[in-house]
Amino acid sequence: MVATNAGGVNVLRYGDMRAQVVGVEAVLADGTVLSHMGGLAKDNTGYHLAGLFTGSEGTLAVVTAVRLRLHPLPTEVVTAMLALPSASAAVAAAAQLRRELDSLHALEAVFDGAMALVSRHLGSPPPVGAELLRECPAAGGDAAGGDAAGGESGPVWLLAEAAGRVDPADDLVAALARLDVGAAVPDHHVAVALDPTRRRRLWAFREQMTEAVNAAGTPHKLDVTLAPDRLAEFVANVPAVVRSADAGATTVLFGHLGDGNVHVNVLGAGADGGP
Known part of the structure; x- marks a missing residue:
């Protein structure tokens, strides 16, 4: 779901997968591990790796872990x-x-x-x-x-x-x-x-x-x-x-x-x- 930036029937309410990924860990082709799992709402420390890797379909790296935004379940x-x-x-x-x-x-x-x-x-x-x-x-x-x-x-x-x-x-x-x-x-x-x-x-x-x-x-x-x-x-x-x-x-x-x-x-x- 992360690699394809999947959506689904509730995109108009919550956004696509990219909007849910607030932290990511990925492995590059040479074995380098990139990890940015802080999950801060505002983070100005460099590139937005979660947004970069989400939807990349494995062309940039293999995503090995993510931190996701959660939403209250409607009753x-x-x-x-x-x-x-x-x-x-x-x-x-x-x-x-x-x-x-x-x-x-x-x-x-x-x-x-x-x-x-x-x-x-x-x-x-x-x-x-x-x-x-x-x-x-x-x-x-x-x-x-x-x-x-x-x-x-x-x-x-x-x-x-x-x-x-x-x-x-x-x-x-x-x-x-x-x-x-x-x-x-x-x-x-x-x-x-x-x-x-x-x-x-x-x-x-x-x-x-x-x-x-x-x-x-x-x-x-x-x-x-x-x-x-x-x-x-x-x-x-x-x-x-x-x-x-x-x-x-x-x-x-x-x-x-x-x-x-x-x-x-x-x-x-x-x-x-x-x-």
Whole structure:
């Protein structure tokens, strides 16, 4: 996790791995051991070795020990799932929630054909917006999704989670009611879960995505991080770009909308071989 500067679903709240590493020990290629494990909040004594080695993927040294920043575990958590008409609507919703909700803990997106794939894998339609599903070829359907007419993406399912020491449910519900994404979000396209069992059911449609993709075939995987104003265009256009290189390929998109990171998975003819 240190060598790759891993992130995860809570980057928008806590930052990536680099933000958690406050001390590091590493061994250079010649056997020299560099150790800076003090963990001070402010340390001006030379290079910031923790930041340098985090994300270096072993090219500079082998990390042998780290000192990590810890965060209090939130005791109150509420999760919501929204079915939105497009990636641009999801990006707008995510930006508004980040501005208005201090307790925001996660913002995840499952795009169009990806939701069809994971729903088929789970044997269950999504809790909201099931009528919006467009089939993914990898799930046995007919349409790839992701590049609808007019250069706009298909529907997107947004997971928004708030957490803290004080129950954030009222704040999250109020923020959802204020969303301005070009049109009102119908009540039947919003689900809010307070208890762990219902929250796990919502999260299953995001957390089982990797398993669903792997069950459909051997994917080519890419992690792409974009500025918010580029993300909707990317999601709308990348399936067609992939098909222009391989007409039999299907693109499955999901990821961390809170930090602009999209997991691009390419399945289908030729997708498991070649560069």
